[in-house]
Amino acid sequence: MKSGTRYENLRSTLVREEPLVTTPRDWDELELQAHWFAGDFGREFVTTTGQPVRIVQFGVWNREAGPDFAEAAVSFDNGEPVRGAIEIDLDARDWERHGHATNPDYESVVLHIFTRPSGAEFFTRTAEHRLVPQVLLDLSRLSDDVVPSPPEAKLGRCSGPLRELPDEKAYEVLFGAAQFRLRRKAAALARLAELHGPDEALFQALAATLGYKSNKLPFTLLAQRLPLRLLRKSEADTLLFGASGFLPHDLASLESSTRTYLRGLWENWWPRRAEFERLKIDPPLWRMSGQRPANHPQRRLAALAQMVRLWPKIRALVDRAEATAIHEFFDQLKDEYWDYHYTVTSKTSPRRMALVGESRVIEMLANVFLPMAIAQDENRWADFKKLRAPLTNQRVEVAALRLFGEGARKKEYLKSVALQQGLLQIYEDFCLRDASDCARCQFPRQLAQW
Template sequence: MKEDFLHYVWQHQYFDKTDLRTEAGELITVLRTGHRNADAGPDFLDARLQIGEVEWNGAVEIHLRASDWLRHQHQTDKKYDQVILHVVYSADQEIRRTNGSVIPALVLAPRLDLALVNSYQNLVEQASTSLLPCASMLPRVPMITRTMMVERALLERVEQKADGLAALHEQLGQDWEATAYHALAAGFGFKKNTEPLARLAKALPLAVVRRHRHDERQLEALVFGQAGFLSDTESSLADPYVQELGREYEFLRHKYQLAPAAMAPHEWNFLRLRPANFPTVRLAQLVAVLHARPVLFSALLTASDIRTLEQFFLAPVPTYWRQHYQPGRPGKVAALGRSSVHLLIANVVVPLRVAYARYVGQPELIESAVALLEHLPAEHNHITDVYQGVGFGHRSAADSQGLLALSRGYCQPRHCLRCAIGSRILQQNLVVG
């Protein structure tokens, strides 16, 4: 059993409250359970209880064993002096505040419904390889509960990404064009190389990019040079075009006082990627967009439909990179695919629009941004396939993004108690006093 199970039980009062008493025998009446505290300090704040003849307002702390209070060093922390009830699974020790007064304890072990405990253990004790711990119990969960949970997970995922962009916007001096540039660069990393591409955007300021957007070769030299792909390797030394880009890069680097080759080839991930997904190919595609689209943010913000957004990303890459996967290594390269474009819309455009909508206080823009996902085809991968296989709806990118969020935010970390589906399963056959 984990402590979060007892948090769930206390929050929803899923235990037998008949003749509820402290370990010292005082009668307890729960007037208000309090609200969960996400910061440092006791687990539930602003609780209201009647213990014996006295009404108390304060905090509730929850542990599996009473002695966990000491293991967590609460006995020296004055924030915990506001605790009016110590809720525990077992009381193995009397607990006192820093002034020596005893904290009343409520033991839940004999008051828990066995069916609830068994359902909880069936969920969280599934093998770690089980992607969906409640799969066998899903037939008992109404479809509307599943649908609402996927929608909730989707909104949480979009909001989380928007939070990151809002923080980036602040770091960049509230410049939305720069925010779009950094978000776009990271988006072209397509997960495997998101972090290196985000660092590249920091190493190549938008102000420098703007000055050379009109010249594709100079832009190419700046991007590949700062990425570390124009270094003197055996393959690049034999390629006149790469050498030419290297000379151009050195001139521009000195002109703008850029750090030499801000990154190195070994910092990029090539392992287990198809050549069409190599970071060098993605960099060429990013160059194409930066060269062809003189304005980023307003174009991404005002595009009225998916087709317009698709056209934004489908810019022709520099000629050299249509025939080379890496510098000095020839091979025919496919253009940016529609599925990749749709991922960029889902992971860059939608969160960017949501972040801006919150910034200007226009909630209707949030709705229209998220609605874009309804017009994108569903993404199919090993995670979404599992959910689709057990009856979850999967018709659009909104479903895909929601299912991925459900998996990563709830199912994989076994946060079943925070999930409406898991909560519904636990509530079935529950009997409490």
């Protein structure tokens, strides 16, 4: 150890300590974020009002719409950590310029970082007029080297015990978490059925799954405000598109096929417009950015309308809950207009698109069909374990990275729907409830007792 200290003293006279991530002379906001996430600015800061700040958890680098870093933890004046998001801008005024002040997605921000003051005193406020603490970064601490790509999340303390577990034990832990998650989903669906009846519960659950993460709320609201029993007696697509606010008023600039399609909806919507006006979804609730064009909420709404039209077949699928039959049904689900359009303002696509893609069918199986089946017969768990995951999402990737790091295990676990569900459950139960950067997390100790 003395030799190490001597060498440290020796090199300190010769070499300036280099940060993990370094900056070129001309850099942009993404490079600044990379420096921040790599810890090149440190953890300890002082706000523009003189308040001490410590970054307890740097959180998750958000690759989607919204604040730059989600699920972070920040301590002010040495107090208990506050969970929330962190936004980084080059200029303090970018908060207003980029529309964050009126965007509800930024309500979770607990710290606003910037590198250039605005000149006049600038206050960062959210859509609900909450004042967000600000920190001005000192860029002189950085060098001019090329910035590597840091990981989305940092390895958790539980990765050590998990790495020591044999494969069969690691599978046992993840499958146990997945089974727990399934039971919770089944119980929630049962409560919904008790309140609204089995058909309405199924309709609301499928609508929420079509909305996925970004638009789960507006899809759920539509299913609640326009119940299945009403839609089956009416023109479902008319009411859904009218109440969603997706019917444009100006049709002149649109393609002829789109004008024809929308005129049909308007003719049916106009006589009932006053009746359903109060049930319309507020436009700010819809999230259009950060999604693949084929997954636009307008297309998913069209899929929901077709599912209403074919409801007896949907009901039969629930009773069977066979993955092959469910895939075949959605493969054959068609809509004359939406098979060739991304949105009501897009050009006609030269090739047909699936109204409901494979990944969305898997989500329905995992979140609706199989939980309902397993609630009736626990032996259906074997069917759930067979489901392969065609895609992942950022939350699953982050969970796998924190628990297992980069490696063969992580890659293998992401191929299975059940293992993905187990990863998510552990991440939500432990990582998202811990604001101590793993210091007080109980999961590593519990793993040792597994």
